[in-house]
């Protein structure tokens with residue numbers, strides 16, 4: 001057991017970063033890791049960098065990136081360098097830094113720390129099959145191209161033959177790679193024979209996560225890498241890369257993964273994971289920050305309620321526990337209720353007018369209600385479906401049962417598939433009414449459901465009502481996170497329904 005590494009005031013201020021991949025909704029895990037990076041940077045007068053790791057071109061989207069920035073801003077986790085802010089290490093979007101990675105790969109090729117690999121997808125798949133079938137203890141690339149003559153390989157690549165570039169992991173008998181995890185206060189050691197000759201540069205010229213991450217952490221002068229424990233297995237690969245470049249690695253801290261109550265990894269099947277869910281359901285950002293600050297971190301004694309400034313003042317790695325903390329929504333609700341009670345009425349009015357009743361939101365709802373209400377006073381009950389979280393299905397469950405010819409299992413399955421597929425659909429993900437409609441019609445066709453049936457089910461799930469305004473307008477007005485929450489609620493209600 002090593003003494004955990006503690007930065008000392010007066011030492012060079014730390015430079016830390018978060019490096020989210022813009023491939024979906026802004027995740028609470030990003031906010032959680034962001035919080036600890038931010039607090040640490042602020043405590044020691046350092047810098048907090050935001051870098052967008054968008055090298056996965058298929059999955060990265062500009063809208064996801066914009067959402068991450070918006071979510072971090074809403075939380076008040078202000079970055080000192082990064083997109084929209086700039087800084088000396090500009091650009092901060094990896095897709096704009098390709099030439100940098102390519103030049104670094106050239107260095108590794110020249111020094112012999114990397115080699116070109118011409119093995120195609122087919123051979124690699126075949127290799128994997130054999131390794132699995134033979135239950136080999138080491139999976140991964142078998143090193144066939146390690147022996148190629150570098151000049152010959154370079155000529156083949158120059159002639160246009162597709163290739164990747166791999167790290168030449170030193171595999172001599174007994175070689176190991178070690179790094180200190182300063183949060184755990186332990187040295188983690190792994191035998192090199194277990195480390196794959198990972199791809200650094202893909203055949204399309206894009207870097208892999210490992211290469212881009214290490215090159216950027218070095219060039220951006222990151223001193224402490226504070227990230228989730230899911231990256232622990234990548235760290236030895238990174239350490240080998242630092243060695244290959246002749247660079248000093250940063251210090252590493254791997255925080256415990258957030259967990260559901262059953263201790264499984266926090267997932268959207270069991271808990272909402274989008275930061276926007278919490279924003280749009282009316283949690284205040286400081287409440288969410290305080291709640292996340294209690295996950296795996298203790299202020300000492302039984303103090304659980306603290307501001308981010310207090311967290312910064314008292315922050316100490318010794319009080320961060322690496323065990324995966326449980327993300328308990330009931331506790332968040334308790335914090336939130338207490339924070340609402342602590343506001344005076346004026347302040348509460350201000351908060352509500354800026355969020356739940358923000359003019360932009362009201363305008364959308366009014367446009368929708370205007371043609372359908374007889375008196376001004378009808379407005380609130382008419383649009384009430386767009387507020388609040390869970391819905392009580394008891395009064396309407398008999399209508400669900402009446403959806404002809406569909407048993408409970410089928411209803412549950414179709415709701416689950418719908419919720420999943422909508423996430424994957426580039427258009428529908430935006431949650432605009434037209435996109436939702438065309439997605440939903442296509443979905444019905446693909447699944448052999450009549451639109452009328454599915455739409456009735458969705459209407460009940462999303463609003464708790466059997467007759468409601470046009471379904472896709474309703475869904476758009478409720479917003480993605482509220483819809484997702486309610487579809488999940490409907491699934492739970494169906495599962496709980498006895499004698500059916």
Ligand code: GLU
Pocket residue numbers: 018019020021053213226227228231
């Ligand atoms: N792009 C990685 C992510 O999506 C970054 C992991 C790291 O912090 O190194 O979380």
